[in-house]
Structures are given as structure tokens and as C-alpha cells.
Amino acid sequence: MKGNKATVAAVAIAALMTATVAQAEPVKVGMITTLSGGGAGLGIDARDGFMLAVKQAGNSDLEVVIEDDQQKPDIAVQLADKMIQSEKVDILTGIIWSNLAMAVVPSAIAQDKFYLSVNAAPSQLAGKGCNKNYFSVSYQNDNLHEAAGGYASSQGYSKTFVMAPNYPAGTDSIAGFKRFYYGDISGEVYTKLGQTDYAAEIAQIRASGADSVFFFLPGGMGIAFMKQYAQSGVDIPLIGPAFSLDQGILGAIGDAALGIKNTSNWSKDIDNATNKAFVETFQAEYGRLPSIYASYGFDTANLLLSAMEKADVKDQDAFREALRAADFNSVRGKFIFGANHHPIQDIYVREVVKEGDVLTNKIVGMAIADHVDAYASECTM
Amino acid sequence: MFSLFLEQMLNGFQSGVMLFLMASGLTLVFGVMGLINLAHGSLYMVGAFACAVVAAWTGSFWLGLVASLMAAALAGVLVEILVIRRLYRRDHLDQVLATFALILIFSEGTRWIFGSFPLFLNVPDLLAGTVILPGGAQYPIFRLAIIAAGLLVAAGLFLLIGKTRLGTRIRAGEADREMIAALGINIDRLYTVVFALGAALAGLAGAFVGTTQSVQVGMGEPVLILAFVVIVIGGIGSIKGALIGSILVGFTDTMGRFLLPLALSTVTDASSATSIGSALASMLIYILMALVLFLRPSGLFGAKA
Amino acid sequence: MIMNRETIINSVLAALLIAIPLVAQAMGEIFIITLVTKVAILALAGVGLNIALGYGGLVSFGHAAFFGIGGYAAGILASHALNYQPIATWPFEISGSTQMIVIWAVALIASALAALVIGAITLRTSGVYFIMITLAFAQMIYYFAISWPAYGGEDGLSIYVRNGFPGLNTLDPISFFAICAVLLALALWFSAVLVRSRFGLALHGARQNDQRMKSVGIAPFRIKLTAFVISAMITGLAGALYADLNRFVSPSMLSWHMSGEIMVFVILGGVGRLFGPVAGAGLYILLEHLLGGAFDYWQLPLGVLLLLVVLFARGGLIGLLAGERKHA
Structure with a gap:
């Protein structure tokens, strides 16, 4: 039954x-x-x-x-x-x-x-x-760059060196950063897409007298830059969007990434x-x-x-x-x-930390809360 | 400003020597066997991956470096016996296609084994840190080590080709492969050895340069094109040409990236100067190559075609 | 007899190329038509390269330059026409166009001019130097296209509506296929005629022996340059069609991978064979389509297969099927 x-x-x-x-x-x-x-x-x-x-x-x-x-x-x-x-x-x-x-x-x-x-x-x-x-x-593509600009302003940086590859996403990134950054630009460099050696740019950063560096170098370009930057002995703080310091590539950068601030709308914590x-x-x-x-x-x-x-x-x-x-x-x-x-969302500042042997990101603050992208007002549908 | 200029000159030289590390094996294989090896970049990748894996496993970069030499040489021997050997008598077209296919096999095979994410490889502790150069600039020790390694390789190759029995045979092979066969030299083995040597040089470059870059699938391709530019400017098969071509390209590229935006900013506004300047800078080495070949169709030190 | 066999294979290839889209149309499998259209266009690019490479012995590793120039001709003309912005206002007003015929003419002229300049410099060299200097020119144009913001840079340029052809609805896949197939047929016919012409013989002679040509009063440089320009024009035309197929152009059409792929089509099919590029492009696209969805690492078996063809099937696919060529 x-x-x-x-x-x-x-x-x-x-x-x-x-x-x-x-x-x-x-x-x-x-x-x-x-x-x-x-x-x-x-x-x-x-x-x-x-x-x-x-x-x-x-x-x-x-x-x-x-x-x-x-x-x-x-x-x-x-x-x-x-x-x-x-x-x-x-x-x-x-x-x-x-x-x-x-x-x-x-x-x-x-x-x-x-x-x-x-x-x-x-x-x-x-x-x-x-x-x-x-x-x-x-x-929206500009969001994380805008947040990085906002964060740089809130930290009181006034002489930021900016760097991105010379292609539309790169120039958009710099424009997004500048939209929320109120200090001066101490240097602006566009690198070749796919470039692997950044000695010349690092020398320019060192010579520029900048107090911070904003960089957008996705994928292998960012890995190469951060390793070489760490080797160069220049210690001006780096700020970037999450792409260059994301979980998939942190392991490849190694300890050179420790302490770098990056902006993201998601974090595992x-x-x-x-x-x-x-x-x-x-x-x-x-x-x-x-x-x-x-x-x-x-x-x-x-x-x-x-x-x-x-x-x-x-x-x-x-x-x-x-x-x-x-x-x-x-x-x-x-x-x-x-x-x-497009989402209206909070964008955080993360810092690269080590949890045991694993490099990962930890939220250390809010860059921009309830952020609306810059183009929303032009949209009529 | 002047010390920055000097530092950039050194950077140009350093990037040239780095290029030479990559180009030396290619020009050796090219010169001796007349073979276009598009898969040279893949051997470079094999070296970098072998070094990264062994260094992570044992904790020693130096063991990784040995592993990279062995892995690349082994891959070179395998590729030579299985594939390349059948291509010497073919025209360049078949060589291009076959080695293009090898790129696909190496890249996807590496991705299959090691996954799609870049690997970690760092400068050994011994070479970490910076030194203060005369003039006040701070310079990474590792970049100086790359210069030293490149110059050592150059010297080694000059000695090998000029002073040893293997070198005599290689030179004979460049001149006339029928003749050295007639002299009773096992030409198959000679070619395998030369190809393995070229591969090992690529692997060495991969391990060294990989410490400053991203060790990932496809890392060999931009390098491959640059290495070709270098050996064509220098003259195919000439070690001296490859060295001078590398340094010329390194200088042109570095100084172009540095100076062109500055120069343009005197005639136009800053933001268009940086973007036009960097666009021109990215084309500069190809312009240099076209110019050299226009004036000297066989490169700077190439034999007359 | 052997020539006959090649003729039979060519006819079968031509018949397949036409029959497959018709059957697909009847069965409602629209995507197959798109795929065969892609084969036809890439084969056309290969037919162009085959003139330089197969008949002239000029191993150009930079034909993506002309493919891309043709593509950008289509993209730039169409975008100006759609935005109602003239391309130039001085010395007289030039406006954009969405007419394929105008676009083809511009693509042909633009690639011819580019080939004239590039050829005049590169043809001073030979052998490996020629391979590499053609690559260098293509890379120059590639980096220019990536960093030049006016037409989208690396983002490329969208053509929202496929360009028009009088009397046809080009958005209908089978009509667009018909256009591409007719152009491919014309190019094949043209290259067959070219090879048998006095010019073709002179080109063959220039390939074999420069000195002898000079001694009979023919300037090999001009012959080669002419072949290079013709070759570039056909590849440029294919580029314009490819832009219309995808309704999109981007610098990836100019990349060295593209040069390599066009070369692969020619070699895979059989260098210097009339229908070589058709067979090569067909096989490549078929493999890409069959393997692409099946397996994450699908380029591995593709590489192995390419390697086997080049090692063991000399003369490419056509050579494998039709046997070694009889030299005239």
C-alpha cells in the first residue's frame, strides 16, 4: 500500500x-x-x-x-x-x-x-x-575605469600617469578614468597592442614624477607589465581595473601583484x-x-x-x-x-592579498556606489 | 631628461639583445638548412612552459632553465625527425604550411596539457633587485643579465661556427649539401643536431624572456614575427647580421615609442600626438625593414641572392 | 589522360559548389548557403594569390593586406553612404556608396594601387626575403588599421545592411551566393585564359629564368609586377565580398593569420592548379565547421591533418586526386 x-x-x-x-x-x-x-x-x-x-x-x-x-x-x-x-x-x-x-x-x-x-x-x-x-x-565597458578614476581622486592623488594600449578599448579606458579623476595627468602613454616589453614605459613613469599609475593592459600585456614593474624597483602605487588582476591570471603574476588596488563590481568576498x-x-x-x-x-x-x-x-x-x-x-x-x-551597481576597490598560498582579491572599500554609466542619458528606447 | 634619454638607449640595447636570443636559433636553422620554421615561436613557448613547470615544482629557476633547454631540444629533435627532415628538398611554400600546422599542434597541445591560464615564472632571487647605473638611473639586474646572456650566446655561436669541427661542417652544409655528403659526413645527423641546437636556443630565450612576460599559449607568435624581421634585416643565415639586426630593431622600436609622441607634441596637441605617435611607432620596425630591403635586397649581411 | 582527370575533378568541384546551396535552399538549411558562400569568397581570394604564388612563383605572405583593403573599401564607402557624410569635399565632393558595383571598382583600384607600390619595392628581393617583406607591409597596414580611430580601429566597422546589387535582394543568402559564385567563375576563367596567354608564358619564363627573359627582350620585373597587381586586385575583390558576407570589417582581415590562411587554401588545394583554391578553401571550411563545435582543442587535429596533407599528399588535394601534373 x-x-x-x-x-x-x-x-x-x-x-x-x-x-x-x-x-x-x-x-x-x-x-x-x-x-x-x-x-x-x-x-x-x-x-x-x-x-x-x-x-x-x-x-x-x-x-x-x-x-x-x-x-x-x-x-x-x-x-x-x-x-x-x-x-x-x-x-x-x-x-x-x-x-x-x-x-x-x-x-x-x-x-x-x-x-x-x-x-x-x-x-x-x-x-x-x-x-x-x-x-x-x-x-558598461567604462565602469571599472571610471571607478578607478574616482578612487584615485578620493585618495588625493594629483599626478597620475595613465597608460593603455593604442586601440579603441584603450582610449575609452583612459577617457573613462579621466571622467572621474580630478587631478593632473603627469604622463599619457599608448602602447602597442600585444606589446611584451615595457622597459621604455617604466623609465618614463619613473621620470614623470607621478604619484600614482593607472594602467589598463588586459591579458598577457598586464602580466608582463606588472612583473617588469616589480623588477624595476619603481614603487609608485598602481591602480587598474579588475581585468589585469583577476583570479585567472593572478597566479601568473605572482607576488608582484600583492597590494595592487583594482576596481571591480564583483569579488569573491x-x-x-x-x-x-x-x-x-x-x-x-x-x-x-x-x-x-x-x-x-x-x-x-x-x-x-x-x-x-x-x-x-x-x-x-x-x-x-x-x-x-x-x-x-x-x-x-x-x-x-x-x-x-546596463546595471546600476556598486563598484568596489579590491586589493591583491595572499590567502595561504593562493593570491586573490579582498574588498578594501567602495569606489563608486550605485553607479550609472555615462551613456544612459543618451539612450532612448 | 638627458639621463632618461640614456636609460632609454640602454633599454633599446637590452630589447635588441633579447631579440637576438630569440632570433639566433632561427637564423642558424635558416642559414644551414634553408628552412623557414614558423614553429620556432612554439619551441620558444615550450622552453618557457618547461621552465615555469619545473621551477614551480622544484622551486629553482636554474633547474627550470636546464629543463627548458632539454625540453626544447627534445621537441626540436622529434620535430626534425618526424616532419622537418621531409621538407628540406621542398620549396618554401611547403615549409610554411607544414610549420604553420606545427604551430596549431604545439599551441593547442600545450593548452590541452597545461590549461588555458597563464603560468607563473619569476626572476631568480640571485638576479632580482636593481642597481644604480652611472648617471643615477635605477636598472633591474635581471635586464643586465639578459644582456650578458645574449652576448654570451653570440660569442658562443661565433666560436662554434668559426672554431669547431661542427662549425666547419655547418659552414660546409651552408655552402653545398652534396659536397659534405660526399665527404662522408652524416648529413641527416648534422641537420638534426643543428635543428636541436636552434630549438634549444629558442627554449633558452623562452625561459629567460618568460620571466619578464606572460607564460601563455600563443606567446611565441609576436616574437616569431619580430625574429623574422630581425634576421631578414641582418641577412639570412648571418649570426653577425642577426646580432646587428636585433640591436637595430631594439633601438628603433624603443626610441620610436619614446621619441615619436614627444616629437609630435611640438606640432600638434598632446592627446593626438600620443595616439598618432604610438600608431607610427608600432609601424616603425616594419618601415625600417622595408627600407633596408629596398636599399639592400639581401639584408645587411646576407649573401647576394 | 591526366589532364582529363583534373578537368573531371574541376567539374565535380564546380558542380558541388553550385548544387550544395541549391539543395540547402530547398531543405531550408540557410546556414549551409552562408558557409558555401564563405568558401566561394575565400576561394576567390585564393585564386588571386594563386596567380602570384602558383603561376608567378611569388610567395606573398602579405595578401591579407589586399584582402583587408578590399574589405575596408566596402566598409568605408557603405558607412559614409549610410551616414550621408561625403568621404572628401575637396577638390570635388566624393560621397559613399552602397552599390556593390561601385564598391568593387573602388576595391579593385585601391588594391591595385597598393600592390603597385608594395610590388615595386618588394619585387627587388626574392626568395625568403620576398616572403618576409610582403609580410612586413601587411603588418604595417594592420597596425595602422588598429590604431587609426576614424573607422573604428580594432573594433572594426559594421555595415548594417548588406550593399545592393541592381535587380537582386542581396540579403537573401542564395542571391548573394549567386553573385559570389559568378565572380569566382569569372576569376577562374580569367586566370585560365591568363595562364595560356603570351603574358602567362612570359610569367612562367620569368619564374624559371630571369636572365634568359632579359636576353630575349622581356623585362621580368614588369611581368612580375603586373602579375602581382592582378593577383592583389582579385584578392581585394574577395575582401569586399567578405565584408558584405559578414556585414562587418575589422583589422583581423589584415592580420598575418589571414595571409597564412589564404596561403593554406592555395597549398592545400594544390599550388598552380586552377581549382586548387576552391578545393583548399572548401576542405578547410568543412574541417573548421565539423571540428569547431565538437571539441575544445579542435585546432590540434586540424594541425595534424594539414601536416599530413603537406607531407604525404604533394600537389595538394587536386594533386592527390588527379596525380602529378604533366608539364607542358
């Missing part, structure tokens, strides 16, 4: 579940991200964070197709065509790099697909070019239950600490899952409203979208 009762209950639950399944259309997501080559670490983290949330939710209505863009814009465009034309996805996500995002996003949203950004959020898509179907879960669980489960699942990219991926998937609870993806208006509500538990604590679908 007992057994029978359980069976009946199971059947009833199964029937209920099929009923919900029948109600909601399955959602197909196309993830285009960088999984090969030198920049693969970022894409792999974003993917792993995303898939961790998908796995935890166990929602069988969500199907994810993942492809490798090789960090090449033309490949990304063709994959987007494939996702839209052949896989017939409802939502695209996953792109790490701004130049790839600019190649893919405008035409994807023109074809009535949703795009949820796990990282890249160029200014062109935040201001006049904003779109109702485009959501950035991460930030943000104190909330979701974040704590995320850091633990990510580490258990993949055997390493999560990076900011993993956190963005995780939040993006949870945002998507929260919208799927509320609305059917085929009903675009309802689904968009559900996304806009952002009714999910973010690893950043509160999560609100601004009018241009």
Missing part, C-alpha cells in the same frame, strides 16, 4: 511537471565565446560560470549551444548566422571581446534575437545605439549567501577559484532562468519585461538594470 501511494504521488508530480513543460516553450540559447587560443581562459570561465547555474537549476527547458569564436570577429559573425539560421536560437550570449560584440550584436538584435552580455559592453550599445533586446549583465554558494560550488565543480568572467556568466544564466520562470520567450514583450525586472539572486547582492539595460 505504501508503495502504491508513493507511485500515485510520483505520477501526480510528473503530470504537474509535464503540464508546466507544455505551457512553456523550450528556450534555446546560443553561446559564442572564446575557447581556443591565448584568450581562451576568459571564455572558458564565462562558459563554466554560465553552465554551473544551468546545471544547478536543472531546468530541462533550457538548451545551450556553445561554439568557439577563436577571438576572431569574422568567425563570431558566421557563428551568429549559424545560431540564428540553423540552430534557430532565441537568445545569444557569451562574447568576451568588444570588437567581436560590435560585429555580432547589432545584426543579431536587428533579427529580433535577445542578446545578454556576459562581458563586453561597448559604449556604442549603451548610448544612442541602445536596444530593447540588448542587456548587459556585466557592466562580497558578503551574501548566493555569492558564498557560488564560490564554493564553482571551486568544487572545476577545482579553481572563479574569476569575474565566471561570475558574469553565472549571473547571466540566473537572469535568463528567472525570466523563463515568468514568461514565454516567444512572447518577446513579456520576456523582455521579465528580463528587465532582474528578479534573481545575483552574486553581487542587489541587481538593477538602468534605463539602457
Whole structure:
């Protein structure tokens, strides 16, 4: 008898579940991200964070197709065509790099697909070019640089040396820094993209009489710069956005990174239950600490899952409203979208510290609270 | 200002010697076997990874350095026997394609084994810190050590090629491979040895330069292009040419990055001067190369084509 | 007999190239059409390179320069037309255009001019020096494109609507494929005619022996330069089409990887074979498509395969299927 009762209950639950399944259309997501080559670490983290949330939710209505863009814009465009034309996805996500995002996003949203950004959020898509179907879960590209400017001002620095690679993201970064920095610029240098030796720049920094250095050098460029800076004996404090001091590359910089201040909207010690669980489960699942990219991926998937609870993806208006509500538990604590679908959020200052043998970041203060990006006012949708 | 200028001159020289470390193996292989090896950058990467892994494991950079030499030489021997040996009599096209394929194999293979995140490799304690140069500038000891290593390698290569039996054979091989075969020298073994030597030099460069850079997949590619620029400017196969070409490129690049934005700021506003100046600076070494080849189509010290 | 076999293989390749998109259209597999269009465009770039490399023996490692110049011709003209901003106002007003025919003409002229300058300098050298100096010029243009902010720098330039062609809806994948296929056919026909012409024979002669050509009163430098320019123009045209395929241009079209890939298409298919670039581009794209989604480290087996082809299938794919070429 007992057994029978359980069976009946199971059947009833199964029937209920099929009923919900029948109600909601399955959602197909196309993830285009960088999984090969030198920049693969970022894409792999974003993917792993995303898939961790998908796995935890166990929602069988969500199907994810993942492809490798090789960090090449033309490949990304063709994959987007494939996702839209052949896989017939409802939502695209996953792109790490701004130049790839600019190649893919405008035409994807023109074809009535949703795009949820796990990282890249160029200014062109935040201001006049904003779109109702485009959501950035991460930030607006300038945010962390602006926060670094704010932090430099609050520390009373008045002679900052600024440095970035000579390409659009680099010049945007310097412009973002200057937007919230009120001191003087004691030197401004644009380096070659992919440069590996910074002896000449370090000599200029030393000679400039600066009281602080703001640098934006993503990936291997930042690793090379920080190692050489530490070897050079120059001890002017460094400030940068989180990208150059993120979990995935800290190990490669080593003790040279200790004490460097960096600005971020996420850190593994943000104190909330979701974040704590995320850091633990990510580490258990993949055997390493999560990076900011993993956190963005995780939040993006949870945002998507929260919208799927509320609305059917085929009903675009309802689904968009559900996304806009952002009714999910973010690893950043509160999560609100601004009018241009970019987050309004707190940006922290972190410091690189050592926990046992592992280098990681610790929050040491708030750079800018409830920060709204600089382009939001230009957006009309 | 003047002491900064002097320091930048030293930086230019140092970056030139660093380039020579990378280019020396390439020009050796190029000169002796007439082989375009695009995978030279991969051997450089192998050296850096081997050094990083062994240094992390044993705690000793010096053991890592030995490991990098061995790993790169071993990879070189394997590649030579399995692939390169079949390419000597082919035209440059086949060599380009085959070694392009080797880049894919090395890069993705390394990523498969070591993961997608950069590795840690630091300057050994013995060479950490800085010294005060005459004139007051503070200079990292490690950069001086790179200069010393580069000059040692240059001297070693000159001696090896000029004074030893292996050198005589190498020179004979450059001149005429049929002749040395007729002399009863095992040309296959000679070529394997030379290729392994070139690979070991690449690995050494990877270990040394890796301490100041990011040890990651793909780290060899920008280096590869620069090394090609260097040996083409210097004249293919000439060790002297590679040394002088390296220093010329190092100077041009460093001083260009430093001086062009300054020079332009006298004629235009500061922010466009820095951005145009750095754009020009990034093109400068290629302009130099085009100029040298325009004036001397076989490079500075190359044999007449 | 051997020539016949190559002709048969060429016909099969041509038939496949046309049949696959038609079948895909019938089955509603739009993406396959896009993929075959990509093959056609990259093959066109390869046909261009094949003239310099296969017939002229000029191993250019810098053809991405012309591919990118063609791409930027399309991107710049279209962006000016869409923003209603003239490109130049002096000495007379030049406005942008979204007409493919205008864009092609500009792409052809721009790559011809670039090739004339680059060729005049690089053709003084030979062998490995030539390979490297062509690479140097492409790198120069690459770094210029990255750091020059006017047309997007490294972010590249989007063309929001594919450029137009009279009487066709170019946004319809099969129409755009048709355009690319016709241009590829024209280029193939042109290069077949070119090889058999007096010019082609002179080029073949200049490749074999400079001195002998001089002694019969033909200037090998001018012959080579002409071949280089023609080669660059075809690759530039392919670049303009590639920009329209992706509705996007960026400096990555100018990178040395692109030069390497175009070269790979030519060698993989068979150097100096008329349909070599078609076979090479087709195989490469097929592999990329099949392996790309299957496996994180997919470039590893791709590398092994490329290596096997170059080591054991001399003469590329066409050589493997059709046998060694009979020299005329």
C-alpha cells in the first residue's frame, strides 16, 4: 500500500511537471565565446560560470549551444548566422571581446534575437545605439575605469600617469578614468597592442614624477607589465581595473601583484549567501577559484532562468519585461538594470592579498556606489 | 631628461639583445638548412612552459632553465625527425604550411596539457633587485643579465661556427649539401643536431624572456614575427647580421615609442600626438625593414641572392 | 589522360559548389548557403594569390593586406553612404556608396594601387626575403588599421545592411551566393585564359629564368609586377565580398593569420592548379565547421591533418586526386 501511494504521488508530480513543460516553450540559447587560443581562459570561465547555474537549476527547458569564436570577429559573425539560421536560437550570449560584440550584436538584435552580455559592453550599445533586446549583465565597458578614476581622486592623488594600449578599448579606458579623476595627468602613454616589453614605459613613469599609475593592459600585456614593474624597483602605487588582476591570471603574476588596488563590481568576498554558494560550488565543480568572467556568466544564466520562470520567450514583450525586472539572486547582492539595460551597481576597490598560498582579491572599500554609466542619458528606447 | 634619454638607449640595447636570443636559433636553422620554421615561436613557448613547470615544482629557476633547454631540444629533435627532415628538398611554400600546422599542434597541445591560464615564472632571487647605473638611473639586474646572456650566446655561436669541427661542417652544409655528403659526413645527423641546437636556443630565450612576460599559449607568435624581421634585416643565415639586426630593431622600436609622441607634441596637441605617435611607432620596425630591403635586397649581411 | 582527370575533378568541384546551396535552399538549411558562400569568397581570394604564388612563383605572405583593403573599401564607402557624410569635399565632393558595383571598382583600384607600390619595392628581393617583406607591409597596414580611430580601429566597422546589387535582394543568402559564385567563375576563367596567354608564358619564363627573359627582350620585373597587381586586385575583390558576407570589417582581415590562411587554401588545394583554391578553401571550411563545435582543442587535429596533407599528399588535394601534373 505504501508503495502504491508513493507511485500515485510520483505520477501526480510528473503530470504537474509535464503540464508546466507544455505551457512553456523550450528556450534555446546560443553561446559564442572564446575557447581556443591565448584568450581562451576568459571564455572558458564565462562558459563554466554560465553552465554551473544551468546545471544547478536543472531546468530541462533550457538548451545551450556553445561554439568557439577563436577571438576572431569574422568567425563570431558566421557563428551568429549559424545560431540564428540553423540552430534557430532565441537568445545569444557569451562574447568576451568588444570588437567581436560590435560585429555580432547589432545584426543579431536587428533579427529580433535577445542578446545578454556576459562581458563586453561597448559604449556604442549603451548610448544612442541602445536596444530593447540588448542587456548587459556585466557592466558598461567604462565602469571599472571610471571607478578607478574616482578612487584615485578620493585618495588625493594629483599626478597620475595613465597608460593603455593604442586601440579603441584603450582610449575609452583612459577617457573613462579621466571622467572621474580630478587631478593632473603627469604622463599619457599608448602602447602597442600585444606589446611584451615595457622597459621604455617604466623609465618614463619613473621620470614623470607621478604619484600614482593607472594602467589598463588586459591579458598577457598586464602580466608582463606588472612583473617588469616589480623588477624595476619603481614603487609608485598602481591602480587598474579588475581585468589585469583577476583570479585567472593572478597566479601568473605572482607576488608582484600583492597590494595592487583594482576596481571591480564583483569579488569573491562580497558578503551574501548566493555569492558564498557560488564560490564554493564553482571551486568544487572545476577545482579553481572563479574569476569575474565566471561570475558574469553565472549571473547571466540566473537572469535568463528567472525570466523563463515568468514568461514565454516567444512572447518577446513579456520576456523582455521579465528580463528587465532582474528578479534573481545575483552574486553581487542587489541587481538593477538602468534605463539602457546596463546595471546600476556598486563598484568596489579590491586589493591583491595572499590567502595561504593562493593570491586573490579582498574588498578594501567602495569606489563608486550605485553607479550609472555615462551613456544612459543618451539612450532612448 | 638627458639621463632618461640614456636609460632609454640602454633599454633599446637590452630589447635588441633579447631579440637576438630569440632570433639566433632561427637564423642558424635558416642559414644551414634553408628552412623557414614558423614553429620556432612554439619551441620558444615550450622552453618557457618547461621552465615555469619545473621551477614551480622544484622551486629553482636554474633547474627550470636546464629543463627548458632539454625540453626544447627534445621537441626540436622529434620535430626534425618526424616532419622537418621531409621538407628540406621542398620549396618554401611547403615549409610554411607544414610549420604553420606545427604551430596549431604545439599551441593547442600545450593548452590541452597545461590549461588555458597563464603560468607563473619569476626572476631568480640571485638576479632580482636593481642597481644604480652611472648617471643615477635605477636598472633591474635581471635586464643586465639578459644582456650578458645574449652576448654570451653570440660569442658562443661565433666560436662554434668559426672554431669547431661542427662549425666547419655547418659552414660546409651552408655552402653545398652534396659536397659534405660526399665527404662522408652524416648529413641527416648534422641537420638534426643543428635543428636541436636552434630549438634549444629558442627554449633558452623562452625561459629567460618568460620571466619578464606572460607564460601563455600563443606567446611565441609576436616574437616569431619580430625574429623574422630581425634576421631578414641582418641577412639570412648571418649570426653577425642577426646580432646587428636585433640591436637595430631594439633601438628603433624603443626610441620610436619614446621619441615619436614627444616629437609630435611640438606640432600638434598632446592627446593626438600620443595616439598618432604610438600608431607610427608600432609601424616603425616594419618601415625600417622595408627600407633596408629596398636599399639592400639581401639584408645587411646576407649573401647576394 | 591526366589532364582529363583534373578537368573531371574541376567539374565535380564546380558542380558541388553550385548544387550544395541549391539543395540547402530547398531543405531550408540557410546556414549551409552562408558557409558555401564563405568558401566561394575565400576561394576567390585564393585564386588571386594563386596567380602570384602558383603561376608567378611569388610567395606573398602579405595578401591579407589586399584582402583587408578590399574589405575596408566596402566598409568605408557603405558607412559614409549610410551616414550621408561625403568621404572628401575637396577638390570635388566624393560621397559613399552602397552599390556593390561601385564598391568593387573602388576595391579593385585601391588594391591595385597598393600592390603597385608594395610590388615595386618588394619585387627587388626574392626568395625568403620576398616572403618576409610582403609580410612586413601587411603588418604595417594592420597596425595602422588598429590604431587609426576614424573607422573604428580594432573594433572594426559594421555595415548594417548588406550593399545592393541592381535587380537582386542581396540579403537573401542564395542571391548573394549567386553573385559570389559568378565572380569566382569569372576569376577562374580569367586566370585560365591568363595562364595560356603570351603574358602567362612570359610569367612562367620569368619564374624559371630571369636572365634568359632579359636576353630575349622581356623585362621580368614588369611581368612580375603586373602579375602581382592582378593577383592583389582579385584578392581585394574577395575582401569586399567578405565584408558584405559578414556585414562587418575589422583589422583581423589584415592580420598575418589571414595571409597564412589564404596561403593554406592555395597549398592545400594544390599550388598552380586552377581549382586548387576552391578545393583548399572548401576542405578547410568543412574541417573548421565539423571540428569547431565538437571539441575544445579542435585546432590540434586540424594541425595534424594539414601536416599530413603537406607531407604525404604533394600537389595538394587536386594533386592527390588527379596525380602529378604533366608539364607542358
